[in-house]
Amino acid sequence: MASQSSPIIHFDHATFGFPGVVALDDISLEIQSGEFVGVIGPNGSGKTTLCRAVLGLMAPLKGHLKIFDCACDELRCHHRARIGYLPQKGVVDRNFPVTVLETVMMGRYGTLGLFARPAGKDRKIALDALAHVGMEGHRDSALGHLSGGQQQRVFIARALAQQPDVLLLDEPTTGLDITTQHNVVELVQHLHEELSLTVLLITHDINMIRSRVDRLVLLKTRLYAAGPPADVLKPDILSQVYGKDLVITEKGLVIVEDYHHHH
């Protein structure tokens, strides 16, 4: 749970975008070390921009963003290495010649820095990361031969091999079947608890994460709400952001109202 130390990520009235296009407007948000935060919002709401900002790939047009107490446009490579990042699932070229262990070892490269060669210690860290995601038996398999869910596990292991303080996941369940989605989110929660990782999980699947996260952040260019899931998942707030009447069922599931009426 959130500690009272200084925030690990601190947005202070920060605006992001390109000249003439505002992707995120006047965001103020603090993320404490050890928190599990879910970021939700409709398509085009700025979720991926938030992700790129945290990675130090985008500087604010206005306001400030501090990561590890360092202004994001001054982030150096060794800071970036402290953030384990799982990008949106691209189509992995099934023929790209890389084994599972080679993929996970790449997680060590940023941490090692230029000129250093990976040693036995790095291999052990990579193998431990694979064990954490339950993929140690596949280390010599071709990445392209794995299922979508297994590939996501390998990419999470790659992020873990950085031995990060923060795990940043951009829509990790997209394109996976419902059981696999569940397994991936469960794995992330497990890693958060076991390794005391700060987790920032960007997703469309509110129902999958609402009972697992400490806080939800609801975006639609602006920050509409941030707080415990029960405070954020209110029909009036959700309808304002998603533009449709959303309701919360007795079991706490968020659904579109039409569906509710017909069933």
Added chain:
Amino acid sequence: MLELFTYDFMQRSLLAAALVGALCSTIGVFVVLRGLAFMGAGTAHAAFAGVALGYLMGWPPLLMAILFGLATVWITGWVEEKGRMKLDVSIGILYTATMALAILFIGLMKTYNAEVYGYLFGNVLAVTSEELRTIAGLSIVVIGAIVLFSKELYFIAFDQEMAEASGVPARRIFFLLLTLVALTVVISLKTVGAILVFAMILIPASTAYQLTHSLSTLTWYSVLIGITCSVGGVLISSYWDIPSGPAIVLLATLFFFASVVLSPKRQHRALASS
């Protein structure tokens, strides 16, 4: 056939071919994986324009080739980074523009210059001792840089943004890769020629790509195939008295088609779809 090895020119050619084969096939791994195949062709034509200008003005052709090659890769890299235009479009424009310059420079020469055409088609059998020393020196620089930055080069070939986000200085490594591609093309001009150097970068790595699922194995296979084809091509060319450039490239092409037929990946796909 063995008596061929006793000639000085033959020893020089074989050594030059082996060096260029190793060099092109090593850089080729990153070119193929990073999707820069067309860049090789564009750079080769730009470098040839540099050679032509060198001969026209009486400046050192190799130096001019390096300058033209570097300018091309840096401009295309910059254009890709800025996202102004698709990479294949910007290379296509520079490719044809530099070729036009080459034709212009050749047209401006008062007399026919066979040496310029040597750079277009390549002739490894005509490599001099001095050229061999230059090839060896530059090869050491390029292969040394690849070895030194191999882990970063592999990572940006796999996913440049992921590499950047993980703390690898991906942008600088990408420009290093472009620079190494340009140097490789220039080094290889005299041996395989501007038209065929592209094949030497592309084919060994693409052949190896068919045969393995491991990055490190792919690199070793590619180098092995590159050296075998270059040396084999030179031997074939001198034994049957045919031009060396085509002999090397056609032998490599033969290897490529054999690898496609024998590819374990192809067999895996067939199994997966059955």
